[in-house]
Amino acid sequence: MSSILIKNGRVIDPCNNIDAVMDILVKDNKIDRVEKSITDSADKVIDAKDKWVMPGLIDLHVHFREPGYENKETIATGSRAAAAGGFTTVCTMPNTYPVTDNAVLIEYALSPKRNAVINILPIGAITKGQQGEELADIGTMAAAGACAISEDGKSVDDPSLMKNAMRYSKMFDLPVFDHCEEIRLAKGSMNAGDRASMLGLKGIGNDSEELIVARDIILAGATGCRLHLCHMSTRGSVQLIKEGKAKGVNVTAETAPHYFTLCDEDITDYDANFKMNPPLRSCEDREAIRQALKDNIIEVIATDHAPHHIDDKNCEFEKAANGITGLETSFALSYTELVEKGWLTPAQLVEKMSFNPARILGSDKGRLSVGSAADITIADPNEEYIIDVNKMVSKAKNMPYNGRKVRGKVLYTICGGNVIVENGELTKEYR
Amino acid sequence: MYKRKDLLGLRELSADEIMTILNTAKEMKAKIDDPALRDKSLEKSSIVTLFYENSTRTKMSFMLAGEYQGAIVKDLGVATSSVSKGESLIDTGVTLDQMGTNVMIIRHQLTGAAHILAKNVKASVINAGDGSNEHPTQALLDLYTILERKGGFEGLKVVILGDISHSRVARSNAFGLTKLGARVTLAGPSTLVSNSMKSLGVQVSTDIPSAIRDADVVMGLRIQFERQRNMPFPNLREYSSLFGVDAHMLKYAKKDVLVMHPGPVNRGVELSTDVIDGKNSVITVQVKNGVAVRMAILKLLTENNSRQ
Numbered sequence: 001m002s003s004i005l006i007k008n009g010r011v012i013d014p015c016n017n018i019d020a021v022m023d024i025l026v027k028d029n030k031i032d033r034v035e036k037s038i039t040d041s042a043d044k045v046i047d048a049k050d051k052w053v054m055p056g057l058i059d060l061h062v063h064f065r066e067p068g069y070e071n072k073e074t075i076a077t078g079s080r081a082a083a084a085g086g087f088t089t090v091c092t093m094p095n096t097y098p099v100t101d102n103a104v105l106i107e108y109a110l111s112p113k114r115n116a117v118i119n120i121l122p123i124g125a126i127t128k129g130q131q132g133e134e135l136a137d138i139g140t141m142a143a144a145g146a147c148a149i150s151e152d153g154k155s156v157d158d159p160s161l162m163k164n165a166m167r168y169s170k171m172f173d174l175p176v177f178d179h180c181e182e183i184r185l186a187k188g189s190m191n192a193g194d195r196a197s198m199l200g201l202k203g204i205g206n207d208s209e210e211l212i213v214a215r216d217i218i219l220a221g222a223t224g225c226r227l228h229l230c231h232m233s234t235r236g237s238v239q240l241i242k243e244g245k246a247k248g249v250n251v252t253a254e255t256a257p258h259y260f261t262l263c264d265e266d267i268t269d270y271d272a273n274f275k276m277n278p279p280l281r282s283c284e285d286r287e288a289i290r291q292a293l294k295d296n297i298i299e300v301i302a303t304d305h306a307p308h309h310i311d312d313k314n315c316e317f318e319k320a321a322n323g324i325t326g327l328e329t330s331f332a333l334s335y336t337e338l339v340e341k342g343w344l345t346p347a348q349l350v351e352k353m354s355f356n357p358a359r360i361l362g363s364d365k366g367r368l369s370v371g372s373a374a375d376i377t378i379a380d381p382n383e384e385y386i387i388d389v390n391k392m393v394s395k396a397k398n399m400p401y402n403g404r405k406v407r408g409k410v411l412y413t414i415c416g417g418n419v420i421v422e423n424g425e426l427t428k429e430y431r
Numbered sequence: 432m433y434k435r436k437d438l439l440g441l442r443e444l445s446a447d448e449i450m451t452i453l454n455t456a457k458e459m460k461a462k463i464d465d466p467a468l469r470d471k472s473l474e475k476s477s478i479v480t481l482f483y484e485n486s487t488r489t490k491m492s493f494m495l496a497g498e499y500q501g502a503i504v505k506d507l508g509v510a511t512s513s514v515s516k517g518e519s520l521i522d523t524g525v526t527l528d529q530m531g532t533n534v535m536i537i538r539h540q541l542t543g544a545a546h547i548l549a550k551n552v553k554a555s556v557i558n559a560g561d562g563s564n565e566h567p568t569q570a571l572l573d574l575y576t577i578l579e580r581k582g583g584f585e586g587l588k589v590v591i592l593g594d595i596s597h598s599r600v601a602r603s604n605a606f607g608l609t610k611l612g613a614r615v616t617l618a619g620p621s622t623l624v625s626n627s628m629k630s631l632g633v634q635v636s637t638d639i640p641s642a643i644r645d646a647d648v649v650m651g652l653r654i655q656f657e658r659q660r661n662m663p664f665p666n667l668r669e670y671s672s673l674f675g676v677d678a679h680m681l682k683y684a685k686k687d688v689l690v691m692h693p694g695p696v697n698r699g700v701e702l703s704t705d706v707i708d709g710k711n712s713v714i715t716v717q718v719k720n721g722v723a724v725r726m727a728i729l730k731l732l733t734e735n736n737s738r739q
Binding site: 189192193194196197198199200201202203269270311314315316317318319 | 627
């Protein structure tokens, strides 16, 4: 078996409380040693001087569109985009066509035929067809390898059905990934406020998110389920999560890079690459999200990578599909917006992009412990570059960051000991 | 000067550009009543109307404004076109563009529709109403009417009443009037007038008598039943008694107040019949001025656009 020696990198491994210049030896696809100085010979030596060496990044929230919308993205293309962004594990949302609501479709996502280059952990739907009427096959999906359940794209409208889903999934120790949106308050296409008034677009208030955050924290308290709140975007949600945690509810939360990078004032034209759900909120909300990351009220950064075909975006703003791509920009935006600006320490960033997601999944990933799978990401925090949408690996190009200057470049993505990305490019074998 | 390819809204126009249009409209107005004054200045131009929403006065007004200047004017019957087969707005626009259309006039139920059309065609695009965003030619004809009757805008108190939240007319007027120095108040029930409209530089009020006090212009807006999901007020009787303007309510305004309405009117709801047909009303004048303003816009845009 081949071996890899990573020399002189700044190893940041919050799980083991390490932030120091170390060497890492990978052997037999596992982490063999992590020491101050390793002089063994290896098949491949990577000089990581002045680079960050992190446990492989984990994204709890991506849409790979397969089956059903392969013109937007597939598991093959999405997993390559993920690798390019430094991710070694992603959780795929079930709003495919047909909806991933049974064990066969979980197995489909996990099949080697999907040609993924990193770890894919499929999420099952909460209700059959995401119709909000009856529970999906939660138990058999868990047995087939589902990592969580989610109705992402909408909320389960009926609170009694949601409560049952929480009770039932608890039996299988599956977390519930919760999309929070009271749809009857969300009949708009951007955040309600001055900018929506300026542009003549109907607004969506913070209340539509917060109403369901409040409801589901209460239900999680009542059922004891592991509730994970997806793509949090408002200051009110932050307050509710804080209160929920204080009461001892088993609740965790994620936000996406766009909610701490952009705000509704960035929407100047009717460019649908700025349209997502929940919408870009006010500057005050963005500030609250940054503070919540710092205070660890929000413990995860997830991308909500939502690839769309150009035809779904190059149209009337109100008609355009929701969502933006995120896998290939997440690390750089998080580093630039959060670490450089002093909101997070490097270790806290790695915690939110790797260790915390692993904990929420109940997985032993997200760490550089001896004996664990060699999922390792190496990035240069100092490299400055301009985001170029045409250089993205993802099939989709729908992102609002084209031309934006960032710092922090992923150079190596090693998954299970295989070098998927080298010097910032997919290696030939995995292209 | 007006040097733009398109007319998408008043939000992006300068006061100077607006005045250019209004001054050009003044030259046009006589041509409506006297055919002898009409020329064939647009005979080399073709104009297509694309109305994804219904319209009487705006569409007819545009078509006549084109024909009075000798242009070729065609209407794409949206309901009977390929749009009903699912053709996208951009594809429809590109198709018409290839046929040599000089001006496309679009009305659409979605905000920003005119903007995305304009980005994708060489023809000049005129926004004849997009979603709840703007209806620039309506506001321009309102401005023209005010200018004609009041001689200017500086310091005028203009009150716009009714279904503000769904109204592209209110928004375009707010943009235009504030740029020209008028003071604008948007008034109606709190469910139809949002406080965030203040960011447009206007006052917001739910108290109709105090909003109307000393007004120079009172503009009523139609309650747009077709855009309501939940009724924002209990019933029409309550609405007209609390928020409608009748002759008694109008006494709060200045004696020479102009009463305006973009039409179509729900008689007895936002304005009472005696106010609609009363001596202060310029509602029918607005319609004629609409043709003049649209003639002016077509002239200015076709002068600018050689389709290169």
